[in-house]
Amino acid sequence: MIKIKINGQEQSWDGDPDLPLLWFLRDEVGLTGTKFGCGQALCGACTVIVDKEAVRSCITSVNDVAGREVTTIEGLHPNGDHPVQKAWRQVNVPQCGFCQAGQIMQAAALLMDNAKPSHDQIREAMAGNICRCGCYQRIENAVHLASTGV
Amino acid sequence: MNFIDNPKKLRGFEKHVRIEKVSRRSILKGLGVTGGFVLAAPVMSRQAFAYETGAGKMPHGVVVDPRVFVAVAPDGIVTIVAHRSEMGTGVRTSLPLIVAEEMEADWSKVKVQQAHGDEVKFGNQDTDGSRSTRHYLIPMRQIGASARIMLEQAAAKRWGVPATEVKAVNHEVVHSASGRKLGFGELAADAAKESLPSVDSLKLKAPKDFRYLTKGQISIVDLHDITTGKAGYGADVRLPGMKYAVIARPPVTGGKLVSFDPADAMKVSGVEKVMQVRGWPWPSKFQPLGGVAVIARNTGAAIKGRDALKIVWDDGPNGKYESVAYRKELEEAARKPGLVVRKEGDADAALKSADKVIVGEYYVPHLAHVSMEPPVAVADVKGDKAEIWAPVQSPGGTREDVAKTLGIPEENVTVNVTLLGGGFGRKSKCDYALEAALLSKELGAPVKVQWTREDDLHNGFLHTVSVERIEAGLDKSGKVIAWRHRSVAPSIASTFAAGTVHQASFELGMGLVDMPFEIANISCENPEAAAYTRIGWFRSVSNIPRAFAVQSMVGEIAQATGRDQKDMLLELIGSPRIVKLASVKDLWNYGEPYDSYPIDTARLRKVVELVAEKGEWGRQVPKGHGLGIAAHRSFVSYIATIVEVAVDDKGKLTIPRVDTAIDCGTFVNPERIQSQIEGAAIMGLSLAKYGEITFKDGKVQQKNYDDFPVIRMDESPLVTNVHIVPPGPDTPPSGVGEPGVPPFAPALINAIFAATGKRIRSLPIGKQLEA
Ligand code: FES
Ligand code: FES
Numbered sequence: 059m060i061k062i063k064i065n066g067q068e069q070s071w072d073g074d075p076d077l078p079l080l081w082f083l084r085d086e087v088g089l090t091g092t093k094f095g096c097g098q099a100l101c102g103a104c105t106v107i108v109d110k111e112a113v114r115s116c117i118t119s120v121n122d123v124a125g126r127e128v129t130t131i132e133g134l135h136p137n138g139d140h141p142v143q144k145a146w147r148q149v150n151v152p153q154c155g156f157c158q159a160g161q162i163m164q165a166a167a168l169l170m171d172n173a174k175p176s177h178d179q180i181r182e183a184m185a186g187n188i189c190r191c192g193c194y195q196r197i198e199n200a201v202h203l204a205s206t207g208v
Numbered sequence: 209m210n211f212i213d214n215p216k217k218l219r220g221f222e223k224h225v226r227i228e229k230v231s232r233r234s235i236l237k238g239l240g241v242t243g244g245f246v247l248a249a250p251v252m253s254r255q256a257f258a259y260e261t262g263a264g265k266m267p268h269g270v271v272v273d274p275r276v277f278v279a280v281a282p283d284g285i286v287t288i289v290a291h292r293s294e295m296g297t298g299v300r301t302s303l304p305l306i307v308a309e310e311m312e313a314d315w316s317k318v319k320v321q322q323a324h325g326d327e328v329k330f331g332n333q334d335t336d337g338s339r340s341t342r343h344y345l346i347p348m349r350q351i352g353a354s355a356r357i358m359l360e361q362a363a364a365k366r367w368g369v370p371a372t373e374v375k376a377v378n379h380e381v382v383h384s385a386s387g388r389k390l391g392f393g394e395l396a397a398d399a400a401k402e403s404l405p406s407v408d409s410l411k412l413k414a415p416k417d418f419r420y421l422t423k424g425q426i427s428i429v430d431l432h433d434i435t436t437g438k439a440g441y442g443a444d445v446r447l448p449g450m451k452y453a454v455i456a457r458p459p460v461t462g463g464k465l466v467s468f469d470p471a472d473a474m475k476v477s478g479v480e481k482v483m484q485v486r487g488w489p490w491p492s493k494f495q496p497l498g499g500v501a502v503i504a505r506n507t508g509a510a511i512k513g514r515d516a517l518k519i520v521w522d523d524g525p526n527g528k529y530e531s532v533a534y535r536k537e538l539e540e541a542a543r544k545p546g547l548v549v550r551k552e553g554d555a556d557a558a559l560k561s562a563d564k565v566i567v568g569e570y571y572v573p574h575l576a577h578v579s580m581e582p583p584v585a586v587a588d589v590k591g592d593k594a595e596i597w598a599p600v601q602s603p604g605g606t607r608e609d610v611a612k613t614l615g616i617p618e619e620n621v622t623v624n625v626t627l628l629g630g631g632f633g634r635k636s637k638c639d640y641a642l643e644a645a646l647l648s649k650e651l652g653a654p655v656k657v658q659w660t661r662e663d664d665l666h667n668g669f670l671h672t673v674s675v676e677r678i679e680a681g682l683d684k685s686g687k688v689i690a691w692r693h694r695s696v697a698p699s700i701a702s703t704f705a706a707g708t709v710h711q712a713s714f715e716l717g718m719g720l721v722d723m724p725f726e727i728a729n730i731s732c733e734n735p736e737a738a739a740y741t742r743i744g745w746f747r748s749v750s751n752i753p754r755a756f757a758v759q760s761m762v763g764e765i766a767q768a769t770g771r772d773q774k775d776m777l778l779e780l781i782g783s784p785r786i787v788k789l790a791s792v793k794d795l796w797n798y799g800e801p802y803d804s805y806p807i808d809t810a811r812l813r814k815v816v817e818l819v820a821e822k823g824e825w826g827r828q829v830p831k832g833h834g835l836g837i838a839a840h841r842s843f844v845s846y847i848a849t850i851v852e853v854a855v856d857d858k859g860k861l862t863i864p865r866v867d868t869a870i871d872c873g874t875f876v877n878p879e880r881i882q883s884q885i886e887g888a889a890i891m892g893l894s895l896a897k898y899g900e901i902t903f904k905d906g907k908v909q910q911k912n913y914d915d916f917p918v919i920r921m922d923e924s925p926l927v928t929n930v931h932i933v934p935p936g937p938d939t940p941p942s943g944v945g946e947p948g949v950p951p952f953a954p955a956l957i958n959a960i961f962a963a964t965g966k967r968i969r970s971l972p973i974g975k976q977l978e979a
Contacts, residue, residue: 074477074509081508085452090444091437093629095580096661097511100913103580131437138436146435150427153883154296155434156441156580156629185922188913190580190630191296192890193883194924 060124064089065133075121079113080104082120083130091131091159095188102187105160105167106130112167131159134166142166145204153191161187165201174205259940262799263343266334268327268604272347272407274355275400276329278307284379284393286313291323291330292340293601294430295579295631296887297945298880299340301428303348306876309420310352310413311359312376313392320429325603325623335601336636336745337798338843338943341876345941353410355399362398363390378419424879430627442584442599442626447654450586453647454510454658455485456517457499457667460906461741462490462524468500472516478509482517486646490524491703491742494609494637497667501647507658523906529740531902534673535571538737541696542569542677546735547710550721551791553729555681558690562681565690566768568761570678571970572753574901575671575746576916581629582664587644588654592616598641599628606638613642614649632891633745637669661912669744670901672697672715676757681729686769688780690729695720697753698739709736711750717796718842719754719950721789724807726782741903747891751842751950756971759838759954763961773837773958774820781839784810798844804940805844812841814933815848815869822931823850823867832856833864834963838954843943846871846933849889849951851925853959859977861960863893863925868951871933873942882930885948889928892952894918900972 060071069087071077078097083089083106092115095103099114106115107129134140142165152158161184168175168183175183180201189197263270271277279287288307294300304320307313323330332343356376363381364371367388374383382389420426433439458464470482480503487498500519504510559565585598587610594614600606603623611618628635644657659667674697681690699715702708711734720732746752759777766776787807789795797805816839819825829835832854839848852865866889875881898917902909910916957968960977968976 073505074512076512077478077506077508081506084443085506085508088446089437090440090446093441093581094443094507094658095582096913098661098912098914101580101661134436138432143435147427147431150431150879150883152296152428152431152434153298153887154294154580154628154630155430155439156627158434159437162435181922181924185920188580188918188920190578190632190891190918192887192919192924194890194919194921195886195928196883198921 060120062120062123062125063127065130071120076119078116079106079118079120079123079128080115083115089130089132093156093159095157102164103157103160105163105187107163107167110167110170112164131163134163140166141204141208142169142201144208145200148208149196149200149203151193151196151200153193157187157189161189161197165204168201169205175201177202259804259938260801261343261804261940262801263332263347265799266332266343268332270343270347271329271331272350273404274351274358277351278311278355280392280396280399282393282396284317284391285319286317286392287319287321289321289323289330291333293333293335293603293625293628293631295335295601295628295635297340297884298428298877299335300430301426302341302876302880303344305420305426306345306348307352309418310349311356312378314379315420315426317379322625323603324625325607327604333602333604334636335631336633338945338947342844342941342943345874345876349412350407350410353412354405357405357410358399358402359392359395361402362395366390366398421876422878424877426877440626441581441629442586442597443581443656443658445586445597445626445656447586447588450654450656451480451503451651452505452507452510452658453501453503453655454507454514454660455499455501455643456514456519457497457663458487458521459666460521460523460526462526464522464524465499466520466522468520469518472518473502473513476509476513476516478505479513480504482513483650485643491706493704494639494642495613496639496643496646503651503655511660526740527906529903529906531573531904535675538673538675538696539569541735541737542675542694544735546694546696546733548731549716549734549792550730550732550789555690555692555729555731558729559679559681559692562690563684564682564768566680566682566761566764568678568757568764568969570676570753570757570760572674572756573899573971574673575895575899576665576668576901577632577634577746578661578664578913578916578918579630579632579634582661583634583640583659584657585641585644586654586656587641587648589614589645589649593620594645595622595624596641596645597624597626598638599626599635600638600641601628601631601636602638606641609638609642610645614645632747634668636745665901665910665912665916666908669703669742671746671752672700672743672750674753676753678757678761680761680765682765682769688727688765691725691727692731692733693720693723693757694733694735695754696735696737697750698737698743700743700745702739703742703744709738710734713794714796715750717798718750719758719840721792721795722797722807722841723758724787724809724812724841725780727780740906748842748946748949751840752895752953755838755840755950756953756957759840759951760957760969763836763954763958764967767961767967774816774825777837777839778813778816781809781812781816784813800844805942807841811846811871812839815839815846815871818931818933819848819850819867819869822869822929825850832963834959834961836955836957836959836962838951838958840951842947842950845873845942845944845947847947847951849955851952851955851959853956853963855960855963855977861897861973861977862923866925866928867931868928868948869931869933870944870947872944873939874935875932875941878932881932881944884944885930886928888948889952890919890924892949893925893956896953896956896971896973898972898974
């Protein structure tokens, strides 16, 4: 039996320990905010935060996070008012929105690590997250805004 | 009052609804299959609104009835139906906002309700062709105005005053003479009993009184949900007892299942069942390809199970499709005369007598949509009833196709439209919903069919592949006197009808026969090309290769004559005029009447001039940088783009700045226009730099975002500026979702030439600059 803390709640799993965390979250726990975009760590749509690090849940097994703390978009802030989320709304970032949970989790992890990233650092840190709608200019501006105070 | 769910009143607008025998869902969209009935409601009379659109000719036309689209609750909450699909354009906000504007509803008291697929009730729901605002600006205003008048009439009756003395203002009706006021909620029940005003009697707001339209101050309704993970996409639907499925499909279009061994798949933890899925022979529109489904308790187990399947396929007639050889075929066809689809003067003779002939042969490969959300659908089929939840661009078409596929009446099918995680034309084809319906029927349980990214690339409906060959003849003075453009590409029509070798009028009409240049001798030709895979609509469709070819040729002519690119472009566009295309038999014109939406070169010139001014054309740029320009009319909008590129000595590209000017006529939300154009620049850059799907042995060679890359943040333009042309009075609205894409690649390619002296004629750029 694998135990994981997800958004502060204990969850357990006694199925295939190799099951990607993404599908455990989405299909078994019902946390559908984390998205499937590629399954190969190429797009970032499935990004969650494990302890303090951004992780691609599509190539991370449930076993890999046994006993650790996982934060998904649903758990980032109780009212959805994390500075990154607020900045996203202020800048009207999303188009279709499908990539945005992953983008927001990646940006939140970036700011934990580097509270005042430069534009170049933002562009580099966010390069693992694809937005097929092409919201990059606004994502960059929103991360910058979140880092300077919303 | 509850305007919604009053199906008996549906035909309240009978006098505006005519029943016509025209092509049913014109595959059908313009491919000219006849039979069946369509309800068409041409509500926009010329007298009333100065222009007409093609909306009434779409399957099921337009329904203008507030009782279908608006409900006012006693607590004052106004519910407005969004009947088009949201895939990132903002339409789910924009259309209801138009209604709210006109009915004087306070947007903070408005709830948006997504319509299910029902075109008899809501009118056409095909969210494609950059049509939503174009076709619905006036109908939505009329719906809002009708609702407002009904509320005003109810208040006037209550107070016993003439209706002319009352006025709806921001969610209340006021009688200023007596200072009395009643909220919309208080009037709801009475207003529902009022008779519907006639469309012709409606007086719409003057633009100066707009509170929301054209202001760009209202954010999309899903913004909070998107940023908190609550927004519901197709894959997020969960039903009690739902099974999770992935399907192994034939790797070659037209291939068939020979045999499969489920033993190893069944050993995977969580896998419950392996079963065959019915397939249809190619081509059969959007019907499933068939294959083997793995059913499991979660998607991860289903994918792992599928990896363990042993399958033998028969590749069928397309097993030899190979991209290198196919390109040669297209090139050879482009070097010989083909079906003439436009002819003015005598281009052949003029080319012979020309002082100089410039030849450009341009290649654009197959492209895949790779919308961020891969295709996915949930179905629950019980007996002769089916309910679907899916991210579909065509909810009405999906309903029809599910009914046909299951052999049940359309009324028994409910299609719930989720948010779409991107569409770009892929989700106009509902094959994934049909797969889910078939599986659910057989399993007797709700099923979610999830496509992986690999499935999306291997079994999609690709953008065509094309060779565009242009020969331009110049006289001694450098004036272009002849233009011969041959376009060779497999047609989307091949997905509907076997043996198709010519492009359909809607494809020819995307930048070939509607080319706006003022040249005395023009010949447009369409040599034959057969298809060997499923071809489908991709954001802006044939405009991608056409704008690439035509606008690159402008650059080439400028280059050959030592002229400035922008001056050359304006000279070719020529005098401000309405282009006459007498020789074109079937000018599609995006389905719009030509007198409302003619090719107006004054508007094309205007966007070129505007982008040149705002984008500082001719500015000094550092060494290794270059500026390029391109302009194109598509989806009846006019767009011009300037790209600044920097190419370093290793051939690495960066894009310091992009400027785009757009004239999309009367618009609703400039903020969403901006976001569409910003996104279009990224998509244009993606396809120019990387976009290429290739075939070998009939199979797509790319698998995922690693070998079919798209632009990421670190390579995206540093800044994209959008300049919107203010509309003239009564300028009809035109497309926004797609037109931004076509001019990007040629502007970039022209910029690369300016920076490096290298002329790229084959996309993607790939490693071409590295040598
Ligand atoms: S789904 Fe995990 S990175 Fe794409
Ligand atoms: S908003 Fe659509 S993929 Fe990013």
